[in-house]
Amino acid sequence: MGIDTPMKDRVFKSVGTRPTRPDGIDKVTGRARYGADFNMPGQLHGSILRSPHAHASIKSIDTTKAEKLKGVKAVVTSKDFKTKGITDPDLLDIIDNCMASKTAYYDGHAVAAVAAVDAKTARAALKLIKVVYKKLKHVTDVDEAMSPGAPLINKKCFTQGVEPAPTKASNIAVRSEFGHGNVSEGFQQADIVIKRTYKTGQSHQGYIEPHACVASISPDGSGEMWVCTQGHFVFRQQCAEILGLDAAKLRVTSSEIGGGFGGKTHLWLEPVALLLSRKANRPVKLVMSREDVFRASGPTSTTSIDVKMGVTKDGVITAAEAELRYASGPYAGAWASYGAMTSFACYDLKNVKTVGLDILVNRPKTTAYRAPSAPMAAFAVESMIDELADRIDMDAIDLRIKNAAKEGTRSSYGPVYGPIGIGATLDAAKKHPHMKAPLGPNQGRGMACGFWFNFGGQSCTDLNISPDGTATLTFGTIDVGGARASMSLVVAEELGIPYDKVKAVIADTGSLGHNEMTDGSRGTFASSMSAIRSCRLAIDDMRQRAATMWDIDLDDVTWENGHAHAGGSSGSNHAPLSIADIAARAHKTGGPIAGHAQIVADGAGVSFATHICDIEVDPDTGQTRVVRYTVIQDAGKAVHPTYVEGQFQGGAAQGIGWALNEEYIYGKDGRLENPGFLDYRIPVCSDLPMIDTQILEIPNPNHPYGIRGVGETSIVPPLAAIGNAVSNATHVRMTQVPMSAPRILSAIHANKDSD
Amino acid sequence: MSVLVNSTINGDQYEFVCEPDETLLDALRDRVGMTGVKEGCGTGDCGACSITLDGALVCSCLVLGAEAEGRKIETVEGMSDGDKLHPLQTKFLEHAALQCGVCTPGFLIAAKALLEKNPDPSEEQVRYALAGNLCRCTGYDKIVRAVLAAAKQMRKA
Ligand code: FES
Ligand code: FES
Numbered sequence: 045m046g047i048d049t050p051m052k053d054r055v056f057k058s059v060g061t062r063p064t065r066p067d068g069i070d071k072v073t074g075r076a077r078y079g080a081d082f083n084m085p086g087q088l089h090g091s092i093l094r095s096p097h098a099h100a101s102i103k104s105i106d107t108t109k110a111e112k113l114k115g116v117k118a119v120v121t122s123k124d125f126k127t128k129g130i131t132d133p134d135l136l137d138i139i140d141n142c143m144a145s146k147t148a149y150y151d152g153h154a155v156a157a158v159a160a161v162d163a164k165t166a167r168a169a170l171k172l173i174k175v176v177y178k179k180l181k182h183v184t185d186v187d188e189a190m191s192p193g194a195p196l197i198n199k200k201c202f203t204q205g206v207e208p209a210p211t212k213a214s215n216i217a218v219r220s221e222f223g224h225g226n227v228s229e230g231f232q233q234a235d236i237v238i239k240r241t242y243k244t245g246q247s248h249q250g251y252i253e254p255h256a257c258v259a260s261i262s263p264d265g266s267g268e269m270w271v272c273t274q275g276h277f278v279f280r281q282q283c284a285e286i287l288g289l290d291a292a293k294l295r296v297t298s299s300e301i302g303g304g305f306g307g308k309t310h311l312w313l314e315p316v317a318l319l320l321s322r323k324a325n326r327p328v329k330l331v332m333s334r335e336d337v338f339r340a341s342g343p344t345s346t347t348s349i350d351v352k353m354g355v356t357k358d359g360v361i362t363a364a365e366a367e368l369r370y371a372s373g374p375y376a377g378a379w380a381s382y383g384a385m386t387s388f389a390c391y392d393l394k395n396v397k398t399v400g401l402d403i404l405v406n407r408p409k410t411t412a413y414r415a416p417s418a419p420m421a422a423f424a425v426e427s428m429i430d431e432l433a434d435r436i437d438m439d440a441i442d443l444r445i446k447n448a449a450k451e452g453t454r455s456s457y458g459p460v461y462g463p464i465g466i467g468a469t470l471d472a473a474k475k476h477p478h479m480k481a482p483l484g485p486n487q488g489r490g491m492a493c494g495f496w497f498n499f500g501g502q503s504c505t506d507l508n509i510s511p512d513g514t515a516t517l518t519f520g521t522i523d524v525g526g527a528r529a530s531m532s533l534v535v536a537e538e539l540g541i542p543y544d545k546v547k548a549v550i551a552d553t554g555s556l557g558h559n560e561m562t563d564g565s566r567g568t569f570a571s572s573m574s575a576i577r578s579c580r581l582a583i584d585d586m587r588q589r590a591a592t593m594w595d596i597d598l599d600d601v602t603w604e605n606g607h608a609h610a611g612g613s614s615g616s617n618h619a620p621l622s623i624a625d626i627a628a629r630a631h632k633t634g635g636p637i638a639g640h641a642q643i644v645a646d647g648a649g650v651s652f653a654t655h656i657c658d659i660e661v662d663p664d665t666g667q668t669r670v671v672r673y674t675v676i677q678d679a680g681k682a683v684h685p686t687y688v689e690g691q692f693q694g695g696a697a698q699g700i701g702w703a704l705n706e707e708y709i710y711g712k713d714g715r716l717e718n719p720g721f722l723d724y725r726i727p728v729c730s731d732l733p734m735i736d737t738q739i740l741e742i743p744n745p746n747h748p749y750g751i752r753g754v755g756e757t758s759i760v761p762p763l764a765a766i767g768n769a770v771s772n773a774t775h776v777r778m779t780q781v782p783m784s785a786p787r788i789l790s791a792i793h794a795n796k797d798s799d
Numbered sequence: 800m801s802v803l804v805n806s807t808i809n810g811d812q813y814e815f816v817c818e819p820d821e822t823l824l825d826a827l828r829d830r831v832g833m834t835g836v837k838e839g840c841g842t843g844d845c846g847a848c849s850i851t852l853d854g855a856l857v858c859s860c861l862v863l864g865a866e867a868e869g870r871k872i873e874t875v876e877g878m879s880d881g882d883k884l885h886p887l888q889t890k891f892l893e894h895a896a897l898q899c900g901v902c903t904p905g906f907l908i909a910a911k912a913l914l915e916k917n918p919d920p921s922e923e924q925v926r927y928a929l930a931g932n933l934c935r936c937t938g939y940d941k942i943v944r945a946v947l948a949a950a951k952q953m954r955k956a
Contacts, residue, residue, distance in 0.1 A: 064892045064893065065895070069884070071900030072875075072878075072891050073875065073876065074875040074904050076900060080828075081828075164818070250935045251899070252839040252847055252901050252933055252934070253837070253899070254838070300900065300901075302839075302901025303901065304899075305935070334839065524898065525899055526895070686941075687895055689941075690898055690936070690941060691898075694898060694936045694937050696938055697938030698938075721842070721844035726935060727938075728933065729930050729932070729934075729939045730926040732939055732940075734940050734944075735940045
């Protein structure tokens with residue numbers, strides 16, 4: 045098999061089985077070390093002072109008293125960040141977000157930090173820092189931020205993506221547009237046209253482990269950092285640039301990670317820890333409290349979305365249009381563009397146009413959250429599809445099937461699809477017993493589809509064969525839920541050795557080349573692609589070794605089932621050599637056996653899902669109960685099906701929380717009123733039923749095993765699936781997420797009043 | 800003024816010093832080195848810090864270190880019997896009841912406390928007993944299955 049031979053009717057031995065994960069024992073015995081579980085000798089404790097105001101200019105910061113407090117070893121403010129020479133606007137935003145320079149843009153924005161001998165002293169020192177603020181008018185609502193009288197958040201914000209460039213500053217940071225055909229003509233061909241506005245609240249990734257790191261910088265300019273992150277190589281690169289260090293001299297080790305979902309793709313406190321360490325000349329540990337996590341790290345956008353769609357009586361969608369307004373916090377982002385790209389991606393549309401607008405507001409900087417921006421767009425579009433079906437008296441699933449994208453469809457965001465799974469997930473949904481199960485009183489059934497691109501990008505891996513024939517794979521993407529198990533399966537498959545003879549190790553940044561983040565569902569896709577290449581290089585090497593051992597031509601050595609076989613006329617009477625046989629002789633045949641691969645993984649293979657759910661609504665209180673939930677999704681090829689199911693279930697549960705309950709609540713003063721798990725309530729065990737899953741495998745032609753990313757798509761349909769279920773249960777169309785009990789109740793009442 | 804505390808942790812006698820206002824969670828993690836006990840919130844809302852104190856399930860972030868004087872503490876570090884995993888630990892692994900695993904120590908302790916009281920819980924009883932433990936990764940499906948499977952195995956033993 046060649047180095048890049050794509051998958052074709054391959055029969056798998058290891059891939060597709062369900063062994064226990066290799067890092068499991070450490071995680072059930074408390075031995076696994078997460079971000080806050082690590083200490084360095086002589087370490088100090090850091091603490092961060094945060095703005096209590098939603099929007100304020102910082103007139104002065106006096107740190108003298110804090111510096112004089114016994115036990116305080118360093119205090120830093122934005123003045124300590126040397127931004128001269130940094131031109132990348134995204135990096136400048138990251139720095140400003142880590143430590144406010146002139147303006148505090150949101151409740152919780154960091155303004156100063158302290159490192160002291162213990163946490164108590166550090167906290168006491170924060171109280172001695174005197175910050176003089178001048179309060180400014182604030183805006184937290186995305187539509188208000190666009191209105192003419194809204195306070196301007198950044199005077200230098202001129203909308204990007206508009207020709208000619210505007211001369212007046214506004215809160216609209218970026219405009220993006222996608223589509224093809226002619227929507228006005230399309231609407232003319234429609235029998236029914238519906239237009240509606242949908243809104244979604246701001247949700248947080250809600251990982252259970254708060255951000256944490258231990259940083260150490262030496263006077264010689266070398267440094268080390270231990271951190272919970274989704275991408276230690278990217279963190280190293282960015283931190284090195286911010287601190288003016290050589291990337292190679294900053295060694296970053298990723299801890300076990302207690303959930304990320306996109307929220308740990310971004311720097312929040314790591315540069316601050318490094319700066320404190322440099323100033324104090326001691327290691328510094330910095331751990332966020334849960335309140336800090338909510339106030340100052342990675343929520344998703346709150347949105348307001350207009351959708352207009354037209355359909356003929358026999359169910360052809362003739363045109364679709366949307367304007368998607370996404371809050372991006374106080375800095376420009378690309379969040380609305382993801383919404384604009386994904387909104388209609390499930391459908392084959394002749395005429396489609398989407399416009400995305402990223403809006404600045406006084407909320408924390410928006411960060412990726414699992415299929416970032418897609419769930420809100422899907423909520424709007426999939427809600428409307430149900431309504432259209434209702435209006436033409438067609439089954440909602442049949443309308444979707446009729447208009448589903450297929451191989452060869454030009455997607456709403458540009459590219460033409462290869463083999464894709466939307467049709468297959470819809471067919472599976474239609475046939476699923478869940479669809480026919482009877483509903484109880486006050487129950488409604490809803491369904492919705494979802495799409496995510498999946499990312500590829502740079503990965504590299506080392507495969508080393510030990511003298512006893514066992515294999516170590518060193519890879520550079522983190523294990524957030526079974527990656528070591530999946531990578532071990534892939535290596536076992538490729539080398540033809542048992543799973544338990546493989547050890548998968550996550551490299552620190554000093555031990556491997558650059559790897560991109562574990563984001564965009566790329567971890568398994570890209571790292572496995574590189575791992576397979578590493579294995580195939582090692583196999584080539586081992587064939588060569590076998591040829592040497594047998595003294596025959598390389599061309600006469602084939603590789604099958606983990607063994608070198610002698611073929612041709614020269615070597616037919618040699619018994620096959622196992623990897624262990626070859627490894628045992630490595631010292632005589634050229635030294636250690638290894639395969640190093642580096643790739644830019646292209647062709648991640650888009651992913652689609654269809655979800656079905658039953659919701660019961662108490663008509664007197666608006667209280668909801670999730671009665672049944674089914675996830676159907678295309679995985680390309682499920683490497684470890686149990687962990688694929690886990691991704692489906694976890695994404696669905698997060699989507700359910702977002703749909704029914706989770707939301708940032710801001711007071712009139714612009715302060716976040718629910719920065720804790722008590723008031724920002726994520727689903728608990730008793731809120732949910734079992735979540736049924738069905739894995740479809742429509743191979744990704746661009747991956748040697750057909751793998752697609754699976755991590756994200758599962759959060760895309762739930763908002764709409766639940767919205768449709770609640771609407772069917774109450775006979776009132778829900779247009780706002782979360783559908784909390786009071787919101788549902790008032791929708792029911794408003795409907796009764798208008799009857 | 801620090802206080803000196805004597806407790807039995809996972810069957811062993813420990814003596815540690817802590818501040819009077821220091822939580823048992825911090826004391827266990829920072830003074831005793833039991834970092835299997837996790838902090839997810841520090842306010843009693845996530846259950847990641849679950850331990851048993853004289854057999855009762857508590858959030859160690861809501862107990863003071865000083866309150867542990869003379870008492871018996873069980874943490875995840877003490878769950879297995881030498882190299883023999885507790886059935887809950889085994890079933891969690893078999894059912895992939897953990898993804899990131901940071902909630903796992905709390906779930907294991909809470910599930911153990913449940914099964915000691917009720918060896919044959921229904922799915923609903925498991926769900927309510929574990930409602931104080933947050934997991935953001937799994938959607939709870941595989942956790943509930945693992946607990947039910949462990950209960951079944953423990954009843955047979
Ligand atoms: S840390 Fe104690 S309940 Fe969350
Ligand atoms: S496995 Fe990650 S929080 Fe439960």
